[in-house]
């Protein structure tokens with residue numbers, strides 16, 4: 001069976017699920033949100049990481065269907081955490097450039113999924129990569145605005161790895177930038193990376209945006225990010241991506 005066939009079969013069997021990686025406010029230590037990350041629980045191959053199947057899914061046009069299962073699973077978990085009275089957090093779902101391009105379809109799917117699950121739009125966030133945002137900025141700006149008007153915030157992911165025009169960036173009605181983990185990784189050894197991270201935080205704050213640093217693995221990373229006034233961290237230092245039930249326990253501890 002080719003990978004494409006396996007992915008189709010996995011979609012039919014609904015084998016894709018969301019894991020959730022907590023995002024922590026540096027100043028207070030509180031969990032304020034999480035990122036939903038796709039996992040494929042294959043009966044043949046076990047847990048397949050997204051690095052293996054996302055690129056193939058993008059090539060063969062199955063990425064939208066997979067992301068839809070992740071969106072539905074995420075909203076199902078948000079509803080479950082709500083029903084248990086756990087602290088309210090936002091869940092950020094990755095959206096492909098293609099989905100952002102088919103904006104009408106995306107909008108109606110998101111609204112329908114939220115309504116079906118009984119989840120308020122403020123608990124959902126959409127992540128768009130810097131490269132897909134800048135690929136067709138006029139469209140992306142419109143889509144971000146439409147979502148914002150409906151109460152769903154958008155953020156720009158993998159910031160620093162694409163080619164942002166700052167004049168375009170300032171027109172995006174987003175509320176967050178996520179600094180790519182490739183810059184965070186060496187921030188305490190490489191003065192260039194330290195300067196880049198510091199500059200991204202300053203740029204974001206000048207545009208009234210919050211900043212999330214990804215790939216935060218050590219206390220040294222955390223202390224550096226605190227010193228440059230980064231707002232939020234996500235990474236193995238605090239937690240790996242967790243299944244929904246483990247995330248519920250995490251939220252219960254913070255209560």
Ligand code: G
Nearest residue numbers: 036037038049050051054067070094095096
């Ligand atoms: O979970 P992680 O290591 O290994 O994810 C690898 C890559 O796959 C990351 O760049 C992440 O943004 C991407 N990814 C994870 N989940 C999704 C998803 O649901 N949709 C899309 N489009 N990308 C995802």
Ligand code: G
Nearest residue numbers: 037157158214215216217234235236237241
């Ligand atoms: O591209 P995106 O930002 O969506 O990718 C998030 C990816 O980063 C996920 O695959 C997630 O598993 C991974 N990740 C999260 N925290 C860490 C970390 O501390 N170190 C490393 N190496 N990867 C991380």
Ligand code: MN
Nearest residue numbers: 035094127157
């Ligand atoms: Mn992401």
Ligand code: NA
Nearest residue numbers: 157158180214
């Ligand atoms: Na990223």
